[in-house]
Amino acid sequence: MKEALWWEPLEHHKVRCILCPNACIVLPGRRGICQVRENRGGQLYALNYGQVTSICLDPIEKKPLFHFHPGSLVLSIGTYGCNFQCAFCQNWRISQERPSCTELTPEQLINICAAQKKRFPSTIGLAYTYNEPTVWYEFVKECAEQARANGFVNLLVTNGYIEREALEQLVPLIDAMNIDVKAWDEQFYRSLARGKLDPVRRAVEQAAGAGVWVEITYLVIPGENDKDEQIEGLATWLSGISPVIPLHLSRYFPAYKYDKPPTPLATLERLRGIAREKLDYVYIGNAWQKGYADTLCPQCGEPLLERGALELERANLSQGVCPGCLRPADIIGNVWM
Ligand code: SF4
The missing domain is CATH 3.20.20.70 (Aldolase class I)
Incomplete structure (x- = not known):
């Protein structure tokens, strides 16, 4: 568990998580929709860290x-x-x-x-x-x-x-x-x-x-x-x-x-x-x-x-291009064969 990034405190120890567009308002002792970010004492924690x-x-x-x-x-x-x-x-x-x-x-x-x-x-x-x-x-x-x-x-x-x-x-x-x-x-x-x-x-x-x-x-x-x-x-x-x-x-x-x-x-x-x-x-x-x-x-x-x-x-590539017509093959990095 680790203190989460991307949240802001609200009144009465509630927090708003701003990591994803769900923007969950999480009450003390509760979790967001994802079930892995929990409000403990007015701070948001990532339960799944590690x-x-x-x-x-x-x-x-x-x-x-x-x-x-x-x-x-x-x-x-x-x-x-x-x-x-x-x-x-x-x-x-x-x-x-x-x-x-x-x-x-x-x-x-x-x-x-x-x-x-x-x-x-x-x-x-x-x-x-x-x-x-x-x-x-x-x-x-x-x-x-x-x-x-x-x-x-x-x-x-x-x-x-x-x-x-x-x-x-x-x-x-x-x-x-x-x-x-x-x-x-x-x-x-x-x-x-x-x-x-x-x-x-x-x-x-x-x-x-x-x-x-x-x-x-x-x-x-x-x-x-x-x-x-x-x-x-x-x-x-x-x-x-x-x-x-x-x-x-x-x-x-x-x-x-x-x-x-x-x-x-x-x-x-x-x-x-x-x-x-x-x-x-x-x-x-x-x-x-x-x-x-x-x-x-x-x-x-x-x-x-x-x-x-x-x-x-x-x-079947020749230096990253099609061997037939020489068009680039849009490959990033090496081909591992
Ligand atoms: S679903 Fe999870 S990550 Fe998304 S806002 Fe809610 S608590 Fe944060």
């Missing part, structure tokens, strides 16, 4: 990040808690419940990462993932500072629901982000995630504008966010930021409070076709069909990076 529920060396493709050091490994860590309450959450056991934790300091985490680097040289750094990392802000920031000082990269896999000022102080430490856009629809955000779309849009624009490499995940849920015009709206907006931002259309499977059948592959393929009219790189995730996760040259269609279920299998 509390790790999951730690694993993952292929970066699993985040998913397909254009940032493809084929590398990242030490992925998560805690518990989330500032959304998605009825379809695929990680609800750590986002909405409090599982058992291992306590780690930032120093210990960096030492683990360095040890993995010795065994597996393609280990490039840390990914804050599994649950929502922005509600782990204090720990993530300290780890990210130490990781950067030790030559490691920092990756954030997030719902993008964080206030501008808090993100502004974090992004200089972050190299790449995968941001979840859950729907192109305020009503969906309000009713199914208990959040708002606008702050997520702002966070995507803010991160990309600050020079962070950004990829977007969109979980396609049948009947909820799978309309053609929703994907068209999302793709048009993203292409206005940059058409090379990769979009991962992810297949939904029943989880938590949601029991609708999985997304039909035909739906994912139809939406991919719509998104590809505006964006250079559109992938289908969580579906494991040949070609869904391959990177094709947007100009000539040459396969540049071929992926299996979760890892890079073949690279």
